[in-house]
Amino acid sequence: MRLASFGNHGLLALALLATSGVAQAHTSGLPHLDFTAGLDHPIGGLDHVLAMVAVGLWAAQVGGRALWLAPLTFVLTMAAGGALGFLGIQLPLVELGIAGSVLILGVLIMLASRLPPAASMALVGAFAVFHGHAHGAEMAAEASALWYSLGFMLATALLHGAGIGIGLLARRGAAAQWLRLSGGAIAVAGAALLVG
Secondary structure, eight states: OHHHHHHHHHHHHHHHHHOOOOOOSOOTTOHHHHHHHHHHHHHTOHHHHHHHHHHHHHHHHHOTTHHHHHHHHHHHHHHHHHHHHHTTOOOTTHHHHHHHHHHHHHHHHHTTOOOOHHHHHHHHHHHHHHHHHHHHHTSOTTSOHHHHHHHHHHHHHHHHHHHHHHHHHTSSHHHHHHHHHHHHHHHHHHHHHHHO
8 A cells, every 4th residue: 555655645646747838048037937937947858857856855865854855955956066057157068967966866865875974065065066056057148136036946946855855755665665766767877867
């Protein structure tokens, strides 16, 4: 029954992840449109979705303080990376950092790795800077940075929440093996992004 429950919740989470509006290249400076564009940006890219769900999966797998510290670190550090992107400050190897985050987070889940808390937060934070920079650099020039940022931060938090929910349902028994296998699938997708 627990696996059936995981399947239903997992399907619901995947359905929610798959729903996104049409990306808006120009937001007309209207706050609700800026927010919508920011909300849509993380959900519009498979690389972002995989990394952000993986942060939640890994946080649930590790448990304890990591359950809230990893997602919080990611969201806050991503905002800092977004500011760099808004300001036009160049960051080298952004796409490589994003693809690498998918690969490494997938491997961490696959191996059920438990790094020391400081190392975990540093790693998650470093990945978040790349994701945030990509969000900030792609903001329309006339958009409100505040509303756009709130949008992509909320979308990221929701993706983390989906990962945490799935991870908490799959931490024990046979479902834990499925969680590790999902980490392997995420890692393979990350490797494909790196070579693609």
